[in-house]
Amino acid sequence: MTRSQKRKLKKTITYILLILISVVIAFPFLWLVLTALKTYPDIYAYPIKYFIFEPTSEHFEKISSMNFWSYFKNSVIVGSGTMFFSILIGLFPAYAFARYEFKWKRTLLTGVLIFQMFPQVVFLLPIFKALNATGLINTYTGLILSYLPFTTPISIVFMRTFFLSIPKSLEEAARIDGCSFGQAFRKVILPITLPGIAAVGVYAFLFSWSELLYSMSILTSKAKQTIPTFLQLFVGQYQTRWGPLFAGSILATLPPLIIFMILQKFFIAGLVSGSVKE
Amino acid sequence: MVLPYVILTVLLFVFLLGSNLFNSFTDKNGNLTLQNYIDNFTDPVVGRTLLNTIVWVVGSVSGQLLLGLFVALLLNESTKGQIIFRSIILILPWAVLDIVAGVMWKWMYNDMYGVLNDVLVKMHIIRDYIPWLATENMAMLSVIIANIWKGFCLSGMFFLAGLQTIPIDLYEAAEIDGANSFKRFWKITIPQLKPVIMTTLMLTTIWTINYFPLIYTMTGGGPGYGTETIVTYIYKLGFKFMEFNKAASLSNVLFVIIFFIAFLFLRSIAREEAR
Numbered sequence: 001m002t003r004s005q006k007r008k009l010k011k012t013i014t015y016i017l018l019i020l021i022s023v024v025i026a027f028p029f030l031w032l033v034l035t036a037l038k039t040y041p042d043i044y045a046y047p048i049k050y051f052i053f054e055p056t057s058e059h060f061e062k063i064s065s066m067n068f069w070s071y072f073k074n075s076v077i078v079g080s081g082t083m084f085f086s087i088l089i090g091l092f093p094a095y096a097f098a099r100y101e102f103k104w105k106r107t108l109l110t111g112v113l114i115f116q117m118f119p120q121v122v123f124l125l126p127i128f129k130a131l132n133a134t135g136l137i138n139t140y141t142g143l144i145l146s147y148l149p150f151t152t153p154i155s156i157v158f159m160r161t162f163f164l165s166i167p168k169s170l171e172e173a174a175r176i177d178g179c180s181f182g183q184a185f186r187k188v189i190l191p192i193t194l195p196g197i198a199a200v201g202v203y204a205f206l207f208s209w210s211e212l213l214y215s216m217s218i219l220t221s222k223a224k225q226t227i228p229t230f231l232q233l234f235v236g237q238y239q240t241r242w243g244p245l246f247a248g249s250i251l252a253t254l255p256p257l258i259i260f261m262i263l264q265k266f267f268i269a270g271l272v273s274g275s276v277k278e
Numbered sequence: 279m280v281l282p283y284v285i286l287t288v289l290l291f292v293f294l295l296g297s298n299l300f301n302s303f304t305d306k307n308g309n310l311t312l313q314n315y316i317d318n319f320t321d322p323v324v325g326r327t328l329l330n331t332i333v334w335v336v337g338s339v340s341g342q343l344l345l346g347l348f349v350a351l352l353l354n355e356s357t358k359g360q361i362i363f364r365s366i367i368l369i370l371p372w373a374v375l376d377i378v379a380g381v382m383w384k385w386m387y388n389d390m391y392g393v394l395n396d397v398l399v400k401m402h403i404i405r406d407y408i409p410w411l412a413t414e415n416m417a418m419l420s421v422i423i424a425n426i427w428k429g430f431c432l433s434g435m436f437f438l439a440g441l442q443t444i445p446i447d448l449y450e451a452a453e454i455d456g457a458n459s460f461k462r463f464w465k466i467t468i469p470q471l472k473p474v475i476m477t478t479l480m481l482t483t484i485w486t487i488n489y490f491p492l493i494y495t496m497t498g499g500g501p502g503y504g505t506e507t508i509v510t511y512i513y514k515l516g517f518k519f520m521e522f523n524k525a526a527s528l529s530n531v532l533f534v535i536i537f538f539i540a541f542l543f544l545r546s547i548a549r550e551e552a553r
Binding site: 010011014015017018021022025026028029031032035043044046047048110117118119120121122123124125126127129130149206209210212213217227228231232234235240242245246249252253256257260261264 | 525
């Protein structure tokens with residue numbers, strides 16, 4: 001075999017394997033979508049009906065009638081709040097970590113990540129008690145506050161790497177042209193780092209979007225609960241109502257899926273520089 | 279600018295950890311006691327969950343890292359359509375909500391109507407239907423498989439990015455020297471990727487120890503205590519059995535374990551960098 005033939009063979013094998021893996025990885029989710037479109041007799045059909053069945057939207061109608069969109073709205077509220085405060089709280093420490101030298105910088109940076117080391121379940125009790133004592137239990141504010149210790153460390157580390165990528169000279173040039181620090185920050189640095197900040201925001205949003213443990217413990221009234229708690233309703237100890245459960249699952253998964261796909265470049269950059277290069 | 283954040287973090291940290299410590303050393307009436315720790319160390323279930331956690335972590339992490347590395351190597355070779363493959367393989371499982379991943383796999387594992395048994399029998403890989411979640415050992419294997427599906431994408435992303443930083447002339451030089459692809463993989467790819475592998479190994483290990491929703495939705499720790507890990511047991515102790523203090527003391531034990539693991543990793547990473 002010549003070298004170019006060898007190359008070609010290697011490419012072909014690579015693509016065959018990639019297609020195979022894609023099919024295997026995508027199959028569980030595809031199966032979920034198919035199940036959500038089946039009537040109950042088809043869901044419990046034997047032998048299993050793979051692709052030939054009468055599609056139905058009854059499960060989607062069912063969850064709509066069960067106030068799914070109200071849970072959706074609650075998730076959006078909590079998610080937006082978590083996103084907003086994670087960025088706001090993280091922005092300035094991230095900038096300082098990127099630009100200034102100070103005592104214990106490395107230690108602090110590692111310390112920031114210590115929250116990542118705790119299982120969330122460990123902090124649930126103290127947070128629950130603190131919220132109870134301050135009357136913030138069963139409020140959006142309480143839930144958002146309890147998410148911040150987990151999201152801001154990541155947002156600091158991510159945003160720091162984006163700030164690091166901006167040449168310092170750019171900022172100095174703006175200062176020479178007569179911009180104040182605030183102006184330089186707003187007009188020069190923020191626009192460049194906006195994609196990175198957006199990625200951090202989306203990360204925080206999605207953290208709260210999929211979080212189950214805290215939301216089901218802290219939000220006790222039905223009118224305030226979020227999507228994961230809603231989905232949890234269909235999972236019984238003896239019987240699970242697959243149809244509406246999966247219909248809700250699809251609607252819950254679509255927003256993160258679309259956002260992730262659009263922003264994947266920034267996520268991968270942020271994740272990698274954030275965690276791999278320290 | 280950092281100072282307010284540091285003060286706030288430290289205060290929060292001290293408060294959370296302190297209140298946990300305090301709870302773990304008091305009984306229900308608020309008297310100081312060591313009983314919670316003694317209870318935990320003599321509780322046979324705790325021993326069982328510790329063992330389960332080790333199996334769960336070793337199984338999930340090795341699976342995720344190997345699959346992640348394999349996928350990253352393939353993606354790195356591909357030029358056309360990388361975004362599409364990346365979206366399906368690395369983004370889709372990541373974007374699926376934890377609880378959705380849990381119920382999705384639970385449905386596929388269903389012993390009567392589950393698609394997995396049907397497909398495997400049709401492909402002649404197995405002869406009889408497997409009761410995936412019904413026995414303790416199979417249930418553990420099943421949740422590990424689901425967790426590999428859910429979590430390998432993160433390792434894949436890290437490795438893919440790591441692979442892209444390896445200078446291409448290293449490979450070209452090796453090829454001229456007559457090293458075959460197998461040799462190039464072991465002599466160049468793996469050593470160059472080692473720092474990334476170490477960090478990924480540390481992060482996935484910690485995350486997997488702490489990962490709760492998948493087991494909670496798929497098996498709830500059962501059958502028996504077959505898939506009960508330390509975190510699911512802490513949750514049960516605290517919120518089902520209402521033994522807050524015992525839960526707090528077990529959390530602290532877990533924290534010490536995680537801290538120790540992280541310390542070992544960080545030390546070996548620092549040593550690697552110093553060389």
